[in-house]
Amino acid sequence: MAVTAQDEVARICQELIRIDSSNFGDGRGPGEAAAAAYVVGLLEEVGLTPTVIESDPGRASVFLRIPGADRTRPGLAIHGHLDVVPANAADWQVDPFAGVERDGCIWGRGAVDMKGMDAMILATVRELARTGTVPPRDLVIGFFADEEAGGVHGSQYVVANHPEIFAGVSEAISEVGGYSVTVPGADGNPRRAYLLQTAEKGILWLRMTAHGRAGHGSVPNDENPIVRLAQAIARIDAHEWPREFIPSVESLLDGLADLTGTSYAGGDLDPLLAHLGGAAGFVRGTLRDTANLTMLEAGYKQNVIPQDAHASIDARFLPGHDETVMKTLRDLAGDHVDIDILHEDIALDSPFSGGLVEAMIEAIQAEDPGAEVLPYCLSGGTDNKALSRLGITGYGFAPLQLPADLDFAPMFHGIDERVPVAALEFGTRVLARLIATC
CATH class of the missing domain: 3.40.630.10 (Zn peptidases)
Known part of the structure; x- marks a missing residue:
């Protein structure tokens, strides 16, 4: 055979x-x-x-x-x-x-x-x-x-x-x-939906470097690069990126709403996306630009304030948003903090x-x-x-x-x-x- x-x-x-x-x-x-x-x-x-x-x-x-x-x-x-x-x-x-x-x-x-x-x-x-x-x-x-x-x-x-x-x-x-x-169908019966990927967010892998004044760990220092980095991280983490539905996302939401009978007309997507289980995370990541802090590196001894401190950012942008995302991140990082692009790719x-x-x-x-x-x-x-x-x-x-x-x-x-x-x-x-x- x-x-x-x-x-x-x-x-x-x-x-x-x-x-x-x-x-x-x-x-x-x-x-x-x-x-x-x-x-x-x-x-x-x-x-x-x-x-x-x-x-x-x-x-x-x-x-x-x-x-x-x-x-x-x-x-x-x-x-x-x-x-x-x-x-x-x-x-x-x-x-x-x-x-x-x-x-x-x-x-x-x-x-x-x-x-x-x-x-x-x-x-x-x-x-x-x-x-x-x-x-x-x-x-x-x-x-x-x-x-x-x-x-x-x-x-x-x-x-x-x-x-x-x-x-x-x-x-x-x-x-x-x-x-x-x-997903639960609008008629109460389960329905299978296959997700055909038609779009991808763009990639910005970034290295953030805060600069300051090195010194002894026992001496007050108002130019501590670790503090400056932490403040930049806090601002970036707190930033609310605007929500935008690109065509593929809007088509998915509309199709899912029709299948399940769950409306999102009021702007609350939680009931609709809950039908997707773990796949909802992928969809939530496409509703706006994102910037996640992924790695930290600073210092080399307990009693030494270093001259620099570093963090890594994984930023993902919707089509056409690359320049806007970079400008926003640099503004949020503030003075004394540089952002370098390690890897960039298109949406x-x-x-x-x-x-x-x-x-x-x-x-x-x-x-x-x-x-x-x-x-x-x-x-x-x-x-x-x-x-x-x-x-x-x-x-x-x-x-x-x-x-x-x-x-x-x-x-x-x-x-x-x-x-x-x-x-x-x-x-x-x-x-x-x-x-x-x-």
């Missing part, structure tokens, strides 16, 4: 998780070379010839072009990333790099973000190769390094140095959208319309009749940002049909990350349908 994508997707997911590709974002970590070699082996096993691009030793990305029936049509990129955020094993119920199957789920770092989707892509592509299926248009399959640190050694490097990889490609799909949430806003969107919706509804598909904006970012610099319109579409009682969204970068085996199998069926019809 022929092996299908559904037969092997769980195994591939487990084997990818067992390859530790933790990305600490500061040069530490094993890199992606071992995971890339595994991907290359799976593709070569079915007669395919992938390309490996290294930005630095050990920072490997893998690509494959599958010719389509109509090569005059613009191509479609389907991409994932091979790195994962670190995991502290002591916090988990299981070894985060063991890839165990438990309670019908594959557990481990990357099960959700995003080795589960990598496995779905690999299993689907392997089935295409085994069956000799030719897609309607060219497919470019990609597995990037370094997504979890902004893509400097992955998507950003490839786009800048090897744009030919994506020659002729006009659209792309990747993480984070496509998963289901179960994205793609239309919830067109042939690819229609094909994604039809593929979902073919496997889950009666389901709704709604657009949404991601509060984080993906490698679609880099591809947009080549004129490629990107969407988040990693299709998963999830149990109503699984609080899925908080598992992104969380502990006890896991994905149901049945959801992975569902995803391979949806991807196969999408590839056949897009």
